[in-house]
Amino acid sequence: MTVLDAYAVLALLKGEPAAKPVEQLLRDDPDATLTPLGVAEVLDHLVRIEKAAEEEAALDLAQLGLADPPPLDATVAMRAGLLRARHYHRRRRAVSLADCVVVEFARVAATSVATSDPHLLDLCHDEAIGMVVLPDSRGHVWRPPP
Numbered sequence: 001m002t003v004l005d006a007y008a009v010l011a012l013l014k015g016e017p018a019a020k021p022v023e024q025l026l027r028d029d030p031d032a033t034l035t036p037l038g039v040a041e042v043l044d045h046l047v048r049i050e051k052a053a054e055e056e057a058a059l060d061l062a063q064l065g066l067a068d069p070p071p072l073d074a075t076v077a078m079r080a081g082l083l084r085a086r087h088y089h090r091r092r093r094a095v096s097l098a099d100c101v102v103v104e105f106a107r108v109a110a111t112s113v114a115t116s117d118p119h120l121l122d123l124c125h126d127e128a129i130g131m132v133v134l135p136d137s138r139g140h141v142w143r144p145p146p
Helices: 006-014 019-028 036-049 054-063 074-087 097-109 118-126
Strands: 002-004 111-113 129-135
Touching: 002 006, 002 019, 002 097, 006 019, 006 036, 006 111, 019 129, 036 054, 036 097, 074 118, 097 111, 097 118, 111 118, 118 129
Parallel strands: 002 111, 111 129
Antiparallel strands: none
16 A cells, blocks of 8 residues: 555646656556545645536545545554654655554554655655655656755
């Protein structure tokens, strides 16, 4: 199982540079998942930013097999809050609470995170969480700090 962040799914749906790697990941890993917050982020972006109809946005996620993520339990939620409290900095590490939920979901499942978000990748690197590094919307690929 791989835990995708919202960007990975949005990149696929919008045909961005990460689309092909995400499509391949979903083919190779039928257990790949979003978190419940990731589902909310994708739907919010598609409807609010991309102006998709609500039903169309929900159908897009369902067709990818990502509309029904595992539940967010209290332990993961607490650990995500504490993780963000330890690592967040508005300039150096602007990780969202949703990003921290992705990390803790992956930690509990002993799996990797698929993203191109540099702050999330830095956090995964520091926390020794496996990563599937995706190109960002300009095609750039994150590299670990020296």
